[in-house]
Amino acid sequence: MAPQFHGEYKVRGGKLVVVDLDTVADGAGDGSRLANVSVSGDFFLEPDEALDTINAALAGLSTELPATALAAAIDAALPADVVLSGFSAHAVAVAVRRALAKATTWSDHRWDIIAPTVQPTLVNVALDELLTEEVGAGTRNPTLRFWDWQEPSVVIGSFQSVRNELDPDGVAEHGITVARRISGGGAMFMEAGNCITYSLYVPQSLVDGLTFEESYAFLDAWVMAALDSIGVTAFYVPLNDIATDQGKIGGAAQKRLANGGLLHHVTMSYDIDADKMVQVLRIGQEKLSDKGTTSAKKRVDPLRRQTGLDRADIIAAMAETFTRRYDATATALTDAELDEAARRVETKFGTRAWLDRIP
Numbered sequence: 001m002a003p004q005f006h007g008e009y010k011v012r013g014g015k016l017v018v019v020d021l022d023t024v025a026d027g028a029g030d031g032s033r034l035a036n037v038s039v040s041g042d043f044f045l046e047p048d049e050a051l052d053t054i055n056a057a058l059a060g061l062s063t064e065l066p067a068t069a070l071a072a073a074i075d076a077a078l079p080a081d082v083v084l085s086g087f088s089a090h091a092v093a094v095a096v097r098r099a100l101a102k103a104t105t106w107s108d109h110r111w112d113i114i115a116p117t118v119q120p121t122l123v124n125v126a127l128d129e130l131l132t133e134e135v136g137a138g139t140r141n142p143t144l145r146f147w148d149w150q151e152p153s154v155v156i157g158s159f160q161s162v163r164n165e166l167d168p169d170g171v172a173e174h175g176i177t178v179a180r181r182i183s184g185g186g187a188m189f190m191e192a193g194n195c196i197t198y199s200l201y202v203p204q205s206l207v208d209g210l211t212f213e214e215s216y217a218f219l220d221a222w223v224m225a226a227l228d229s230i231g232v233t234a235f236y237v238p239l240n241d242i243a244t245d246q247g248k249i250g251g252a253a254q255k256r257l258a259n260g261g262l263l264h265h266v267t268m269s270y271d272i273d274a275d276k277m278v279q280v281l282r283i284g285q286e287k288l289s290d291k292g293t294t295s296a297k298k299r300v301d302p303l304r305r306q307t308g309l310d311r312a313d314i315i316a317a318m319a320e321t322f323t324r325r326y327d328a329t330a331t332a333l334t335d336a337e338l339d340e341a342a343r344r345v346e347t348k349f350g351t352r353a354w355l356d357r358i359p
Contacts, residue, residue: 003020004021004022005021005023005101006020007095007096007103008095008098008105009094011043011086011087012218014086014091015044015085016043017043017087018039020038020040020099021035021037021096021099022035023063023100031063031064032063033063034059034060034062034096035059035060036059037055037059039051039058039095041087042086044083044084044086045084045085046083050078050082050084053079054074054077057073057074057076058070058073058092063100066097066209067090067096068093070089070093071088071093074093094208097208098208102208103205103206103208103209104203104205104206105206106326107326109141109202109206111141111143111327112144112328112329113143113328113329113330113331114145114330114332115146115319115330115332116146116147116315117332117333118148119149119341121151121153121179121190122179122349122350123341123342124147124197125181125349126349127145127333127337127341128199128255130337130340130344131145131199132182132261132262133257133259134201134261135201135202136203136204136260141329142201142203143331144198144200144322145198146315146318147197147198148192149190151175151177151192152175152176153176153188153189154166154171154188154190154280154281155178155190155267157180157181157186157187158182158183158184159184159358160186160187160358162358162359163359165281165282166281167279167282170279170280171280173279174276174279176280178355180357182263183263184254185251185252186251188251189272189280189281194269194271194272195267195268195269196268196314196318197265197266197268198318199263199264199266200219201261201263202261202264203262204256204261204262206219206262212254213238215254216236216239216264219252220242220252220266222325223242223266223321225321226318226321227318229317229321230309230313231306232244232249232306234249240254242268244301244306246301246306247300247301249269249306250266252265253266268303269302269303270304270311270314271304271305271311274300
């Protein structure tokens, strides 16, 4: 008989791992356990008999174990001289979780995409919270949303200090709107038309078994392909910087909610005014110390200079790549979502209590 469950996981920069398995009821009447586990793929493994050891290590384990525990069981069973090339115990564990539908892949979901629509910056940060909640609750499909805005803004990370990150004179002189988002990470200096900002709202099952560092690159693999299509070879600098050989072009931030929703948020520099940026943001030498540069201006290398393309053309290339890869459907924000976002601006995101929660 064919196995009950089938899962696959492609290691980033490595090989494909496939797991077929059955489950059987726990003899104690407490859930179910793995049975008839068969791991396969285009990886390399020495000696051959180690494959049987991996299969045996998984057999009998609870179907509720997280990927870390499954991987630990495999590692504990393998002799020290076993060589795994192109995959790991962790990769096998992720494939098991996917087989059991504890973890999902891009193709397991119906994807929506929302084109840039001008909203106040405070509404944009409120929408990030709201739409992440909706995806976690299952009331909205996983969604990619491109931001747009008019007012010059700085959006600081959830754990940043207003006093330490912003120069009040620069903020006042340039009429900067300051907002605090729900995700961590650093401050984003955002003038209308000078950045490309998007948010991905996904279920946490999509990154099940991945480390935080792995999840950043995994969720932005489509972006790297889109940039490559316009002649930009980009890569991740752990944890959350996106760069080319000419400099940093963007940064990502995440927030995971208790209801299972995950926000992945990225801002890329298109045509940044670096002189204004350093008048508004306090960017000290300690922050630059591990970046191989002494100047914040030199850290950022905008996409306009690297591509010669209009901002709208770059966004179109990104949207086309995402739509083609994941069969995404164009949608829009609903009136109810916009009303709720406006309410959250009044009660949370637009209040001094939220903005100054870390003064």
